[in-house]
Amino acid sequence: MSTATPPLPGSSLSAARRSRELTETVGGPAVDVLVVGLGATGAGAALDAAARGLTVAAVDAHDLAFGTSRFSSKLIHGGLRYLASAQLDVAHESAVERGVLMERTAPHLVRAQPFVLPLTPLVSRGQSALARAGFRAGDTLRLAARTARATLPAPRRLSTVETRHLAPALRTQGLRGGLLSWDGRLTDDARLVTAIARTAAAHGARILTRVRALRLTASGAVIRDELTGEEGEIRARAVINASGVWAGGLVEGIRIRPSRGTHLVLRSDHLGPLPAGLHVPVPGETNRFVLVLPQGDGRVYVGLTDEPVEGDIPDVPEAPETDIGFLLDVLGSVLDVPVQRDDVVGAFAGLRPLLDTTPSAGSGAAPRTSDISRRHAVLTSPEGVITVVGGKLTTYRRMAEDAVDAAVATRRLTAGPSPTASLPLVGAASPDALGSVRAPRRLVQRYGTEAAAVRALGAHDPRLDEPVLPGHPVTGAELLWAVRHEGALDEADLLDRRTRIGLVPADRAAALDAARRVLDEVSAGVGEM
Numbered sequence: 250m251s252t253a254t255p256p257l258p259g260s261s262l263s264a265a266r267r268s269r270e271l272t273e274t275v276g277g278p279a280v281d282v283l284v285v286g287l288g289a290t291g292a293g294a295a296l297d298a299a300a301r302g303l304t305v306a307a308v309d310a311h312d313l314a315f316g317t318s319r320f321s322s323k324l325i326h327g328g329l330r331y332l333a334s335a336q337l338d339v340a341h342e343s344a345v346e347r348g349v350l351m352e353r354t355a356p357h358l359v360r361a362q363p364f365v366l367p368l369t370p371l372v373s374r375g376q377s378a379l380a381r382a383g384f385r386a387g388d389t390l391r392l393a394a395r396t397a398r399a400t401l402p403a404p405r406r407l408s409t410v411e412t413r414h415l416a417p418a419l420r421t422q423g424l425r426g427g428l429l430s431w432d433g434r435l436t437d438d439a440r441l442v443t444a445i446a447r448t449a450a451a452h453g454a455r456i457l458t459r460v461r462a463l464r465l466t467a468s469g470a471v472i473r474d475e476l477t478g479e480e481g482e483i484r485a486r487a488v489i490n491a492s493g494v495w496a497g498g499l500v501e502g503i504r505i506r507p508s509r510g511t512h513l514v515l516r517s518d519h520l521g522p523l524p525a526g527l528h529v530p531v532p533g534e535t536n537r538f539v540l541v542l543p544q545g546d547g548r549v550y551v552g553l554t555d556e557p558v559e560g561d562i563p564d565v566p567e568a569p570e571t572d573i574g575f576l577l578d579v580l581g582s583v584l585d586v587p588v589q590r591d592d593v594v595g596a597f598a599g600l601r602p603l604l605d606t607t608p609s610a611g612s613g614a615a616p617r618t619s620d621i622s623r624r625h626a627v628l629t630s631p632e633g634v635i636t637v638v639g640g641k642l643t644t645y646r647r648m649a650e651d652a653v654d655a656a657v658a659t660r661r662l663t664a665g666p667s668p669t670a671s672l673p674l675v676g677a678a679s680p681d682a683l684g685s686v687r688a689p690r691r692l693v694q695r696y697g698t699e700a701a702a703v704r705a706l707g708a709h710d711p712r713l714d715e716p717v718l719p720g721h722p723v724t725g726a727e728l729l730w731a732v733r734h735e736g737a738l739d740e741a742d743l744l745d746r747r748t749r750i751g752l753v754p755a756d757r758a759a760a761l762d763a764a765r766r767v768l769d770e771v772s773a774g775v776g777e778m
Contacts, residue, residue, distance in 0.1 A: 254701060254702055257448070259453070260675050262456055263733060273455075274306050274457065275472065278484070279468075279469070279486055280304040280305060280486070282294075282486070283483055283487070283489070285465065285491060286491035286495075287307055287313050288317060289445065290491045290637055290640065290648045291309070292307065292313065292442050292445040293649030294307075294491055294648075295454045296454065297650050297653045297669050298653045300667070302665075305455065306454070306457060307454055307455065307456055307457065308460040308461075308472060311458065311459065312736075313442050313458060313736060314439035314443065317493050318441075319439040319442070319746055320566075320598060321435075321438045324362070324433065324434055325346075325434065325642070326343055326641070327387055327391060327433065328643075332386050332387070334536075338624075339624055341390065341394065343643050343644055344391060344394035346645075346646055346647055348395065349646065351396065351400050351401075354646070354672060355673075355677055357678065358441055358444065358674075358677075358694070358697070361401050362431065363525040365427045366380055366428040366538075367424060367427045367529070368426050368428065371583075379535065384404035387404070387430065404428065404429055405428075409425060411426070412424065412426050415523075416523060416524075418584050419583055420583060434526075437695065438642060439746045440695055441674075445674060448675050451675065458738065463480070464499075465499050465634050466634070467487075467660075468485065487659070488634045489634075489656055490635065491637050493638075496638050500630050501630070503638065505603065506603050506604070507603065508555055509554065509566060509600055510552060511598045512576075513551040513568075514595030515551060515592060516547060520543075520549055526540060526541055528540065532582065539551065539552065545691065546691075552576065568596035568597060572598070573593060573596055577589075577593070594755065595753040602639065604624075604626050604639040625638065625639040629655060635652055637649070646669055646670070653667065654667070675699070683698070686700050687701045688703070695727075699730075706730060719759075721756060723760075731748070732768060743768070744757050
């Protein structure tokens with residue numbers, strides 16, 4: 250048997266490393282770049298800057314992927330939606346970045362996902378023709394982005410029999426086939442952020458969670474260690490504000506108009522086998538769909554909505570009953586046996602940080618958040634703080650590159666161009682190399698080349714080979730790996746972000762003791778390497 254691949258040198262995040270690097274950073278020499286926020290864009294900016302040879306500190310008041318980046322649809326979109334609204338530059342950028350993730354930087358985390366759009370009586374022949382034209386245009390985007398056909402197959406029309414095979418739960422009455430399309434699908438959005446942050450750490454970035462930025466200036470930040478309450482200062486030559494929906498609270502003049510996307514969590518047995526996801530047209534809309542996304546772990550996600558959010562921004566948004574009812578109604582329009590409210594075992598909502606460029610109050614009605622551009626923006630405050638806002642998960646790398654470019658130019662840092670379009674993340678490898686990893690396929694799709702090392706932890710303790718709760722595949726070895734190498738500091742980090750057990754409250758409660766046991770044993774030094 251081959252030897253398990255150890256972690257990339259310097260990539261392991263832990264409580265001990267955090268403590269050491271926080272002590273070195275607060276009150277210490279100025280770093281070249283301070284990044285505030287460790288979602289996908291912030292972690293991406295830390296990686297981009299560190300890969301250019303700059304010294305970097307990156308802080309977050311909570312944890313990696315605490316905010317929007319863990320509440321997405323888990324999709325890497327090719328930009329088809331933006332073609333429909335004539336945002337050609339955004340569409341092309343999305344298709345390019347999808348190809349980068351699937352073929353170069355994260356092929357272990359992003360793979361092709363088939364989708365079926367069922368042609369029910371609610372979908373007119375005109376709508377069907379429009380959708381087919383859209384899917385063909387999306388394939389043209391793939392070609393323009395130079396993503397291989399082997400990576401993303403061609404869209405095509407399906408017969409009724411083929412449609413039923415890919416989605417047996419569909420209602421057969423009036424069904425006249427379906428449309429098959431393909432897009433990129435993430436194993437887990439929070440795992441992507443973790444991989445980005447660990448890759449940044451391998452290039453020397455200091456990844457500091459539980460560190461809240463209280464005040465920003467162009468030369469650094471006043472921070473508070475949320476674990477001890479101690480305050481201090483991190484000095485920096487450039488500051489990048491990548492705090493997403495909270496960006497306006499740190500820099501004056503930034504107006505964010507959050508949009509809420511809600512997803513339901515169902516048990517897979519409610520919908521039966523789903524070899525493909527579903528695009529379910531929203532009645533009365535020409536370019537809006539509810540997505541049905543099988544996860545391969547006994548769960549299915551159903552989303553998403555696009556509703557404006559008013560008032561204060563919560564740390565963790567809740568999915569309102571109105572959104573849940575809307576999603577169930579749309580889903581029920583195509584199913585043979587509708588899903589009931591009691592079948593919803595979990596729900597989550599994420600806030601998209603859309604840049605508000607509408608005129609000030611009193612100058613007319615604001616557009617729907619679904620109509621606001623997904624273009625990102627890099628803004629420099631009069632004081633010299635760089636803020637990156639807007640965009641979406643798919644284009645995080647380009648957003649990070651643009652933010653670092655602005656920081657380099659504005660603050661006159663010495664750095665070359667970004668190398669991240671060809672820089673593999675932790676665990677990435679070619680399909681052949683990933684196929685030869687001696688570990689279950691599920692682990693390879695989450696850890697890539699490190700999957701065998703995760704599995705090998707069970708050789709020292711058979712308990713770690715066992716799932717942490719019945720009916721869910723996550724093992725104790727994955728929890729231990731998260732504490733030792735992925736910077737998990739408490740039960741919430743383990744259950745809500747390094748794994749996604751916590752998306753179902755009942756599962757979270759059942760796994761809590763296992764998470765606490767792993768944390769206690771690592772803290773006590775039991776089984777340390």
